Amino acid sequence: xxxxxxxxxxxxxxACAVESVEALTIVLAVGTxxxxxxxxxxxxxxxxxxxxxxxxxxxxLTSVPLQSLRLxxxxxxxxxxxxxxxxxxxxxxxxxxxxDELAAYExxxxxxxxxxxVGSGLDPYAFAIAFKGVLLEGLEVVFIVLTFxxxxxxxxxxxxxxxxxxxLVTVVGVAIxxxxxxxxxxxxxxxxxxxxTSFGTFWGxxxxxxxxxxGDAALLVLVPATLLFSLCLVTAVRRKSRDADTMASQxxxxx
Amino acid sequence: MRLVPRLRALxxxxxxxxxxxxxxLAVGVAVGLAATALVAAAEVAAWWLxxxxxxxxxxxxxxxxxxxxx
Numbered sequence: 001x002x003x004x005x006x007x008x009x010x011x012x013x014x015a016c017a018v019e020s021v022e023a024l025t026i027v028l029a030v031g032t033x034x035x036x037x038x039x040x041x042x043x044x045x046x047x048x049x050x051x052x053x054x055x056x057x058x059x060x061l062t063s064v065p066l067q068s069l070r071l072x073x074x075x076x077x078x079x080x081x082x083x084x085x086x087x088x089x090x091x092x093x094x095x096x097x098x099x100d101e102l103a104a105y106e107x108x109x110x111x112x113x114x115x116x117x118v119g120s121g122l123d124p125y126a127f128a129i130a131f132k133g134v135l136l137e138g139l140e141v142v143f144i145v146l147t148f149x150x151x152x153x154x155x156x157x158x159x160x161x162x163x164x165x166x167x168l169v170t171v172v173g174v175a176i177x178x179x180x181x182x183x184x185x186x187x188x189x190x191x192x193x194x195x196x197t198s199f200g201t202f203w204g205x206x207x208x209x210x211x212x213x214x215g216d217a218a219l220l221v222l223v224p225a226t227l228l229f230s231l232c233l234v235t236a237v238r239r240k241s242r243d244a245d246t247m248a249s250q251x252x253x254x255x
Numbered sequence: 256m257r258l259v260p261r262l263r264a265l266x267x268x269x270x271x272x273x274x275x276x277x278x279x280l281a282v283g284v285a286v287g288l289a290a291t292a293l294v295a296a297a298e299v300a301a302w303w304l305x306x307x308x309x310x311x312x313x314x315x316x317x318x319x320x321x322x323x324x325x
Contacts, residue, residue: 040267066318072262074288075284075285075288076273077283078284078287078305078309079273079274079275079280079281080273080275082280082283082284082312082313082316083275083277086276086277086280086313086316086317086320087276090317090321092319094323095320098322101292110263138256139272139287140272177283197273197309197313201305201306201309203306204287204288204291204305205288205291205301205306208288208291208292208295208297208301208305209291209292209295209296209301210291210300210302210304210305211295211300211302211309213302217300222306225306226306229310230313233313233314234316237317238323239320241321
């Protein structure tokens, strides 16, 4: 496996694992509160829709000329990566609340309890919530699978990495029968943000006509440089949050 | 009859999905790609431009968001 292929597999695996954890929380909440059969039917329908989308768009993307594909896909991947990274930096720096899987689980359960009585047939609420949750979380994964896979003509590898992540999260979720609150979601999102930003920058610049010194080997510098830069931003945001808290406490204490 | 609201909802979803929380980052990427294409077309080394602009726009975006909180 080459370096870019390893990067592809790791990025897709981590992105898919994070999104699967969030989808699992929603499915568990409606499954335990209302109807497992309806929730799992919703999951099945969403997975089928996502698989169909990948099957249709995958071959279409690989037939686009590489230069144009890299420009468009690299640009989109960079926008996506910067958004993931921005959120992860703000969370790591204490400027945005961390995603709490247990709180999200309780919120979903309360909403499910308040959604009326459960009938004997298919429960539309459980079906719709599970379908929507898996579809929305899965769309980001499909986007990452397609963009990474098409750029390297390895959609099969990207889909396999995504499949392993979904399987792993599902097996652990079924085993413990609770939301996976101990998964370090923000750290994973931070890593995915770094990878998407690095690969997006690399492909986007290539698509725009630039030539990287060293070719693919430039990624070996780009990924650690992006990581280092992001960690510096985390330190700066953390310092700023601390200063803001100190000022706020001084204002509160002062009569 | 209900096509317009549905199309509007779809457009909003696509906007939110692609652009996300801060539209400035998307604009920054578009500017970075255009600038890279222009410099590369002049046969000058352009590989450094996109990472430099991406880093600048990310810093501005993070700074603005943390300022809003502080």
